[in-house]
Amino acid sequence: MCGRFAIYSQPPELSRRLGLPEPDAGWAARYNVTPGTWIPGAYRPDSESDLALGQLWWGYRPHWATGKAPEPINAKVEGVATSRYFKGAFARHRCLIPADGWYEWLAGPDGKQPHFICREDREILWLAGIWSERADGAPGCAILTEPARGLAAEVHDRMPLALDDDSIEPWLDPDLTDRETIRHVVRHVQADAITHWPVSTRVNRPGNDDATLLEPVTP
Template sequence: MCGRYGRYTPGERFAGIIKGTVSTRFTDDVRYNRPPGTFQLIGLLNPDDGATTLGPAWWSFIPSWATDTKLSPVNARSETAAEKKMFAKAFAHQRCVVAADYWIEWSRDGDENQPYAIRPADGEPFFFAGIWSKASRLPDDHSAAGEVTFAILTAEPNADIAHIHKRQPQALTNAGARSWIDPDMDAGQAQEILQDERHSSYESWPIAPRVGSPKNDDPAILDRVELG
């Protein structure tokens, strides 16, 4: 799964990767500990004008028909998303990419949870594969009312990080990110992108448990710790 990640690279750098522009609604920010239920930077092809745009979206997928957030997953399994009623439309036509520099995952060892920072082995900024939906029917007093919302797609982990967790987010290559947001690509082609254009190697290192609280949001959370 992916329940926490970080992004410190400026939005314009990500815009260059997918040859898009940053929305005027987006206020760039540096955060090292990004939790669900917050606005984050994603890229998609705008259905109104076909332009590749990066802008703020709510991290928790809220279907357009939902009147509350009882169903608002932060992740979706890429193997089955095309078949699930909640995700099928988005997987087919509303794909997005989520800007990131790394993600955080917890490995369970007995009664202890050890967090790790993980990123592609090249250390460069990248995108997660995601799906989006507009929260059209939420009450007006909800922060995500009328906004684009998203979930990050997950899959079986790569061999070099399988010891940490049984799932990982779909971290796309630059070419894969550009292809993924093409709404004319069918579900079968989309699955091929997830298989052929996911990063093939990763680096990871243990970090301090303080990352468990999103209030701890500073570069020091990425410091490597020694395991006993």
């Protein structure tokens, strides 16, 4: 599961990491990103387009789907390449969602305690995603999840698929469409690179969005 995350790293830094021209402006830091909002993403609008760092709607519903079709925010790696709903986007419309970390909730005797999960070195995480044009023409995305690994498994049984730096280029390559080839050339970050700590329950309210949400607390 990945239902909340933080992105405070700025476009110039992300563009350099992606080999893109440095943009003129940044964006407002966000410490409590929720589904159903615009989020930054690296993607190609079509197979002939150059890679761009743009905005994607966090909610995946292909334009061909009916009005009552689901609008998932996540897609499991175990079935994304074969599911009718996702397989077209997995083959042709893969994207990356930059995040400085994400939140999960650990059940305890006094309720659910939120934790912030990130790289131990605080480097940016590149979350694997898929996108599709929605009925309104906007690009909508879902973040891929996998079984939790390392310390992340202490908090939740699933985690976003965070790719290592060497996997960025093949993941975004529009000429790679075969799922077995993709599986063999794409790697997630090492489990021991991930850490977490408990944070304030203020993050439970989407309206709370400031840097203090990341500060460790004593449960």
